[in-house]
Amino acid sequence: MFDLLIVAAMLGCAFQAVRGTRLLIAALWLAGASALTAIMMFRLGAPEVAVIELSVGAGLVTVLFVFAINIAGEEPPVTLRSLVPAPLAWIVALCAVGLGAAMALPNLRVESSLLQADKFATVLWEHRSLDVLLQVVLIIGGVLAVLGLLAEGRANARKESQ
Amino acid sequence: MPDISTLAILSIALPWAGAVLIWLVRDRQPQLQHALAVVFTLAGAAAALAMIPQRSEVNVLDFPLGSAFGQVTFLPDGLAVFLAVVATTIGCLAVVFSVDYMKGEKQLGRYYAYVLFFIGSMVGLVLSSNLLLIFVFWEITALCSYALISFYNDDPKAVTAGIEALIITQVGGIGLLAGALFLYAYQGNYDVPTFLAGADRLPPNVLALMAFGFLVAAAAKSAQFPFQTWLPDAMEAPTPVSALIHAATMVNAGVYLLARFYPAFEAVPNWKLAVVSVGAITALMAAVMALVSNDLKRVLAYSTVSQLGYMVYAIGAGGIFASQFHLLSHAVFKALLFLSAGAVIHAVHTRDMREMGGLGKQMPLVKVVMIIGGLALAGIPVLNGFWSKELVLEAGHEGGPLWAWLFMLVGAGLTALYTLRFLTMVFYGEPRSGQHVHDAGPAMKVALVPLALGTLTTWLLAGSFGHFLGKALPEGHDVESTGALLLQVATAPTTFVALAVVALGLAAWWQRARLAGLAHSLRGIGTMASNSFGFEAINRAVVSVTEASAESLRTTHNGVLNWNVMAILVGLVVVLAILALGGA
Amino acid sequence: MMSLSLPLMAAVAVLGLLGIGLLGLLVTRNLIKVVVGLQVLVKGALLALLLAGRLSGQVQTGQTLALTVIVADTIVSVVALALAVQVRRQFGTLDLQALSTLRR
Amino acid sequence: MNPILALTWLLLLPLVASPVIYLAGRISFRLGATAAPARWLAVLALAVTGVPLWFLGEAVLAGGPVSLSVGAISLRMDGVGLVVAVTVMALTFLVSIFSIPYMRGEEGEEKYYALLVSMAATMVGLGCAHDLFNLWVWFEAMTVTSFLLVAFYREQRGALEAGVKYLVQSAVGSALVLIGIAFVFAQTGTLDLQQVAATAAQPTPPQLLAAGALFLIGFGVKTALVPLHTWLPDAHSQAPSGISAMLSGVVIEAGLVAMLRSLGCLAPAAATWGALLLGFGALNMIVGNLMALRQTQVKRLFAYSSVSHMGYMLIGFGVAVGYGIVNGAAGGFFHLLNHALMKGLAFMAAGALLYSLHVARGSHAPLTVDDLNGAGNRYPMTAFALSVAVLALGGLPPLSGFMSKWQIFVAGFETRSTGVELLVIFAAVNSVLSLAYYAPLVNRMYRHEPSAAVAAGRPVSFLMGAPLAVLTLLVVVLGFWPGLVDFITHPAAVHLVSIFSSGAALAQF
Incomplete structure (x- = not known):
């Protein structure tokens, strides 16, 4: 029952995050959804990732959102009509999820009783060390991209001085 | 003397090497470009001629290209060498003629590069015995022809005509493509002699698909019904050189293809009938269109389409020899006609025959040779066109249905009619253009005289030509001596019927005033003919539908x-x- | 009838997050909200990986995968936000309608 | 050199070089000089990477796949990976040379080279990843490194818009792939491609079929399957020309290889995957061609032509996957390689003109087809290179594009199935249709009257011309002798077909 509540709350938060008209509020709803996801992760037996999700997903990302919204400036909260007709959007999203569910859910594998003997650290640093190493590439690429996109350019500086 | 495979490679590679060299020379040295073009085409022609005594009935050369591409092999038998010689010598004449005609043109390098590249590919097309290579050369000739047609890139009409020619021949080329793919899928390689020797090993339905695919490809390339529209539009190319290449060389490729694969497809049900029908319909329809056109080059282009119809018809009726012999005659007299027409157009700066007239006095030599060519086209004895056309009609009488034969007879009469019409409009009557007319240059004349002599004499070669083609002709085709052949033609009843029809055609021209009423009633056909019987409209419709669908897709x-x-x-x-x- | 077991609940959460994320991508007109939609979508994927790890008895492997995904997704979001800031500077708005000059 | 060592160096060298390039460029820039060291370091790094690639290639061709295990994850350089690696490294090297004059003095030049080099490495890694999740990580790394490159002109509205679309659509695609991975992982309990293939039951359970669909669509976004292709024309036309060449020449193909790899572990349903690939192939060809038909911007036209060329590759691979025909895969790989050459040449030649006509004069206006008028007189070599590229793309012999299309067509007929034969004919008709937009492009360049842009254009520098010359030569040589690349495409094809053979055999029934 607890799980049901968590899931319902999580989906509710997510829905609010997507639906809300104010960006800051949406970011906060997203943080809420992220926190509840972290609880769900903990329930699924993944405490380490839950902690990371809590700090990164609910914390860092929210901070970044707030930063971005601050710099970009909140749009005036005019409710604009969706560019894709909303009913169509609902139908297609439901179809995609529904078909996926219809193919996957009835065949949901029975939970394996085997438990992995290895510790998280072992798996992370030994078995899947390549993924971890590649995160470095991802981070370098991301940092360079952000630097490149946000650097105050010469042209920009010129424009602002005018 | 180099051996046959070296010669085969040389006759392809020399023009290509010339093309590259001329391109590299750049347009600052036009004299050098002219000289290079003449030298390399002459060398190519020499290599092709040198193959004559060494021709071979089996594959020569064997160079692997890679798993799905087969081997580079050549089959320089009589048929192939004959067409290689035709391509190189006519190409050579075209180049010599260009020395005068293209003097002072810009982008000469591009022009000569295309012409030489074209000549080499045409030789490659007829010599190859790997069906993939045949297709490759087929496409290269299409590419060059497109580039030549739209040589005057600043003229939107020329660009459109070039792209039209490219697309139509490519659509037809799909038939050949499918044929080559079927051959690989069922035979495991692209070897043509193997295929010809045992075509019945393929499943009958596959063989039939190949046969009709090849017919479509040949019809598109040789501007046969229903693909005939591109050739007249192709006359936007530099006059008359590329007209010559299109009309006397490239279009032969389709006829060659049908002749080459005739032994394999002979037994396919209805194939021969289809070939005969395509040929007969084209011959008649194009003759009507030639009758109503006022553009000198277009008249000649339609006449080419019509004569190609004769060759295709002959193949369908089983007369391979007749078709190839007509091809020989046609190549000679049509080259003559185009070159003299080029000289005329060069002189008066228009292609509209209504603005010509009375040119005979200013251009006596051109007048004489053009009349010789015209009479050969009309099938007047004893010029080469007469003998070969009679052979075609005789073959058709024996091997084809009666209605088609009647079509061809009517076509022969119409041919005589439109020949007289254009000769009169150009050379006789009152001069209608006030412009100063200058006679043809020396290089033009050098190209004209041998062709006129050829028109007068090539029929004497009939017997040795048959012998030359040898095994390229289907089984049971006994090769006769010139004398026997000529006697056979001269005594056949069809000859007299045909001559009578031709005479009727000539008479109709003299009596055209009296037949005005009849002509008036036939005006509907004339209008239809000048609108290409609606085929232009079909082309336009296809284009506009494609563009409209592209446009509506863009909105998504x-x-x-x-x-x-x-x-x-x-x-x-x-x-x-x-x-x-x-x-x- | 299946009980309200944890895996089933997790599966429902996954599907719900995916659906909401996709819906958000379809209906929202604000670029930053698009990034929110992406975040929701990836949270669904994260839970799916953890659930898969649990179902196949390899929770720890599932965790490592999720960790990598979190890192990758955060980077993508950061770049997306940087882009949004730049878009705001150049276009003066975050409305996707304005961001449709390249068409056809 | 030890092959495993070679593989390590092949991946490590560019990845390590990337930050070094950035720092070198940055420091030099800070010291008041230009970012020039970044340029030359990038070229050097890519050239040196050729050495391990050479040794590795020799080893793979002589002795089969080379494996490198890092923990539970294995990287296997097999034939398929080798084709990818060779194509990527060759094109990246040429692009890096081309970029030296093109990007000179651009702000953020050092970032450009750093990201270019690491992007090349991620694609090589993607080519040899043999772990489903690791494949995704390489894929994601490739995407992340290319974001800035697409939106490099960050003060151009168009570039930003293209960057946004590219990022969001890529992200949706990779999220879908993750779900697919979760399905596979839940069902089979392993991520190693070979082990998944071994555990996957026959007939494939719906869960795995759904996973396959997610792989197809998720990787399909990057591969530009129609209708998932909408990011492509924007990104290709707005990115710097060298990056357009990379995106079109190798990035979308890397997506395709990732898709084939991931579907490879679901081989029992190969007949289904083959049919789907063929279907998307047909759609890609016709939509790409029709969209290209009415374009007025050269780079956008080439972008849509990439969509249609992806269709040919899909047909080749579809035939290989669904019917187990080696020629199909060989043709597909040949076309992949060829497309990198042809489209690389097309984008770089167009880029050279764009640079000379607009960028060098401080304008960021797009290169329109009207701008090409008369370019042949002023830029003979560039115009010739562009003509060769365009005619090769249109599939005219004797250029390489014809040969690879031909091999794909041959494979289609080898199935002896009427449907596929009709599809091949459809592909041939599409090839003809494509001439309707390629041919006018060539005509324009040889007009006598130059356009205003051409008349005022700057000369093309040597470093821009050199890669064009190399690519032109390759396109022509491969057209005359297609067998030259057999040695590399054939093993790759045999390997790919053997992966899918368990399911392709089903197609015989």
């Missing part, structure tokens, strides 16, 4: 991110649905 790309994501999701839903329904 509205650039909105939400819709783009929507497209991704729809793709996912469709694939999932297919799997859920099909996989469950």
